[in-house]
Amino acid sequence: MMVWWNWTLLVAGMAIAIPIVIGELAVWFGLFKKDADDIPPPVARTAALRAEEFEKAGPEPDFRGPQ
Amino acid sequence: MTPNSAPAKAERVGIVLVHGVGEQRRFEHLDGETRSLIAALRTEAKHWNAASDTDNAQITVEIAGATDSTFLAGQDTWTRGPQATVRIIAKGFASGDDATASSEIHFHVHEVWWADVNEPYSLSKQVRFWLWGLSIWRYPGKEASSLPSADLVMPPNLPGNSWLPVWTRLRLLGLGVVFALLGFSIGTISFLLKRLFDLDPPQLLQTITNYVSGVKLYNQRRRFGLGLVPSDEEFLDTIGEPPRVSIRRRMIRAIAEVACNDYDRWYVLAHSLGSVAAFNGLMETSWAWPGYLDQPLWQKLVDHRPPMAGPPKSGWTPPTGNTVPQRPVWGGTDIAYRQRIFECFRGLLTYGCPLEKFAAIWPARVPISRTRAFGPDTVWVNVFDPVDPISGVLKQFSGQPPACCPHPQNVGYAASSVLLLSHIRYLTPKKPVPDLATSVMRWLLGGIDVPGQGTNTFGRYQFKAGDRTARLRSALAWATWIAAFLVLAGLGGFVLPLVLKAAASAGAGFRHALSNLFAAH
Numbered sequence: 001m002m003v004w005w006n007w008t009l010l011v012a013g014m015a016i017a018i019p020i021v022i023g024e025l026a027v028w029f030g031l032f033k034k035d036a037d038d039i040p041p042p043v044a045r046t047a048a049l050r051a052e053e054f055e056k057a058g059p060e061p062d063f064r065g066p067q
Numbered sequence: 068m069t070p071n072s073a074p075a076k077a078e079r080v081g082i083v084l085v086h087g088v089g090e091q092r093r094f095e096h097l098d099g100e101t102r103s104l105i106a107a108l109r110t111e112a113k114h115w116n117a118a119s120d121t122d123n124a125q126i127t128v129e130i131a132g133a134t135d136s137t138f139l140a141g142q143d144t145w146t147r148g149p150q151a152t153v154r155i156i157a158k159g160f161a162s163g164d165d166a167t168a169s170s171e172i173h174f175h176v177h178e179v180w181w182a183d184v185n186e187p188y189s190l191s192k193q194v195r196f197w198l199w200g201l202s203i204w205r206y207p208g209k210e211a212s213s214l215p216s217a218d219l220v221m222p223p224n225l226p227g228n229s230w231l232p233v234w235t236r237l238r239l240l241g242l243g244v245v246f247a248l249l250g251f252s253i254g255t256i257s258f259l260l261k262r263l264f265d266l267d268p269p270q271l272l273q274t275i276t277n278y279v280s281g282v283k284l285y286n287q288r289r290r291f292g293l294g295l296v297p298s299d300e301e302f303l304d305t306i307g308e309p310p311r312v313s314i315r316r317r318m319i320r321a322i323a324e325v326a327c328n329d330y331d332r333w334y335v336l337a338h339s340l341g342s343v344a345a346f347n348g349l350m351e352t353s354w355a356w357p358g359y360l361d362q363p364l365w366q367k368l369v370d371h372r373p374p375m376a377g378p379p380k381s382g383w384t385p386p387t388g389n390t391v392p393q394r395p396v397w398g399g400t401d402i403a404y405r406q407r408i409f410e411c412f413r414g415l416l417t418y419g420c421p422l423e424k425f426a427a428i429w430p431a432r433v434p435i436s437r438t439r440a441f442g443p444d445t446v447w448v449n450v451f452d453p454v455d456p457i458s459g460v461l462k463q464f465s466g467q468p469p470a471c472c473p474h475p476q477n478v479g480y481a482a483s484s485v486l487l488l489s490h491i492r493y494l495t496p497k498k499p500v501p502d503l504a505t506s507v508m509r510w511l512l513g514g515i516d517v518p519g520q521g522t523n524t525f526g527r528y529q530f531k532a533g534d535r536t537a538r539l540r541s542a543l544a545w546a547t548w549i550a551a552f553l554v555l556a557g558l559g560g561f562v563l564p565l566v567l568k569a570a571a572s573a574g575a576g577f578r579h580a581l582s583n584l585f586a587a588h
Contacts, residue, residue, distance in 0.1 A: 002564070004557075004560055004561065005560065006560075007559075007560035007561070007563050007564050008556050008557050008559065008560030008561075009556075009560075010560070010563070011248070011251050011252075011556050011559035011560050011563055012248075012552070012556040012559075014247070014251070015244050015245075015247035015248040015251060015555075015556065015559070016244050016247075018201060018243075018247045019201045019202065019204065019240055019243030019244055019246070019247055020240070022198065022201040022202045022243075023201065023202040023203075023204055023205035023240070023243070024205065025202075026198070026202035026205055026206075027202075027205050027207075031198070031202070032199075032202075032206055032207055033207060049221070049224075049466065051466075051467065051468045052468075054221060054437060054466065054467045054468060054471065055437060055438070055439065055467075055468050055470075055471060056218070056219060056437035056438060057438070058219050058352070058353055058354075058437070058438030059353055059354060059379035059380060059383045059385070059402045060353050060379065060380065060402060060403075060404055060405060060406060060438060061379075061380040061404070062380075062406075062439075063373075063404065063406045063407055
């Protein structure tokens with residue numbers, strides 16, 4: 001007959017194992033793959049752009065002028 | 068006098084409230100948050116009058132009712148957009164150097180409500196939610212977008228710390244562990260109480276499912292309806308598009324309406340996941356804007372003087388291919404003039420904000436605009452509490468020019484010492500003042516520093532990222548999580564043997580009945 005704390009340990013172990021197993025299975029079966037895409041990150045994601053490099057002229061006329 | 072008109076002296080201030088994850092009914096968030104702001108304003112009026120020994124500071128609150136109502140309705144109907152739902156008239160509060168005792172400030176409160184975009188509760192939603200909740204730590208990242216005009220935005224930058232996504236995923240794994248424990252303990256106990264004793268315990272798991280599935284919704288490609296094998300059930304104007312488009316549509320619609328109302332200044336106060344919706348709305352590209360609005364509202368932007376929408380600058384080549392949302396057939400090559408739309412926008416307040424976590428794993432969901440739209444007096448204040456696991460210090464949104472996106476000013480606030488409760492207690496009035504609500508109200512009154520800065524701090528509740536209070540509160544949060552883990556595991560350890568024993572007895576009974584059945588033949 002297992003005592004209460006052994007059951008507690010079992011539950012704690014299962015609670016840790018279940019997300020790991022389900023997470024890996026989800027990746028294995030590609031369950032959520034459609035929710036992402038394979039586009040690599042832009043360079044700026046890993047190497048910070050300077051402010052003047054970051055800014056890009058859009059389609060909008062410049063109503064405010066230089067700041 | 069209509070709610071949007073005002074005496075010549077009155078300064079008109081727009082407030083856009085955006086709710087977070089949850090099951091909020093229409094105007095529920097507006098009612099709760101405005102209640103806190105009104106309480107803060109009343110306290111402020113008392114202080115103001117006591118200091119000046121007058122009763123100059125006064126407040127009046129008005130609700131804009133709708134002209135139509137529902138047959139046999141249990142509640143009165145409030146109006147929503149283009150005019151504000153609630154107007155708060157504050158008289159006699161000094162605002163800036165030119166203020167007089169009789170000056171009025173009219174706060175026009177709007178709500179961005181998107182809780183109905185969440186999927187209806189069903190068995191399949193539960194299954195999908197648990198599958199997602201247990202595997203979210205391995206949910207694929209979203210680094211960039213290939214949509215047309217995606218070059219006009221840029222994902223947030225990792226601040227030289229490539230471990231951030233790993234750390235965020237580990238914390239999400241911890242969340243998955245808590246979900247599993249909840250299933251073993253509270254979930255099983257609720258099930259047994261209902262099935263064996265016909266009791267109706269609080270629907271804790273259903274509430275958690277509906278609350279947290281808002282986060283799931285933001286990453287989904289489709290919105291599902293009812294049924295064991297559910298079919299797509301997007302809103303009619305979002306068929307074939309992710310449900311987050313519907314959420315952003317609500318935000319952008321509110322921005323357009325507020326901009327057209329010509330407030331002297333306006334602010335966005337966004338809670339929890341609502342801060343992601345608000346941020347998306349503020350950063351959306353000029354080219355994508357028409358896809359979010361209906362033609363009459365777009366025409367209102369075009370007809371506004373000066374125009375807030377119209378043709379792009381000459382020589383600009385529109386991108387080819389479909390955007391998300393699709394551009395409308397009436398759109399031509401028209402674009403939104405974000406510089407004009409945000410001309411009177413003065414501030415974004417985010418509290419309980421998960422943007423840093425989104426930026427770590429799904430940066431393409433929270434891109435920063437690369438085009439200038441905001442003036443130098445537009446600020447972004449981010450209020451966090453380490454006890455609130457959803458909130459966080461924003462570090463990845465400071466690499467761009469402030470004209471593209473203001474840099475967040477992170478301010479720590481002791482919302483509550485109780486885990487999870489801290490997430491919904493930011494604007495709850497506290498004593499002694501000043502608390503966050505008071506500080507926000509002072510900021511909205513004008514002529515004072517932003518919340519948490521200079522003379523507008525929130526005293527004993529305020530701290531900085533990384534200081535002693537922040538570290539202590541972080542330790543408190545971890546200790547509470549560990550205690551919750553032990554309690555839930557202990558509960559599970561109590562319930563599991565009972566369930567196994569009951570299952571064994573039921574199995575033995577079933578086998579016995581089967582053997583009797585076959586023996587009889």
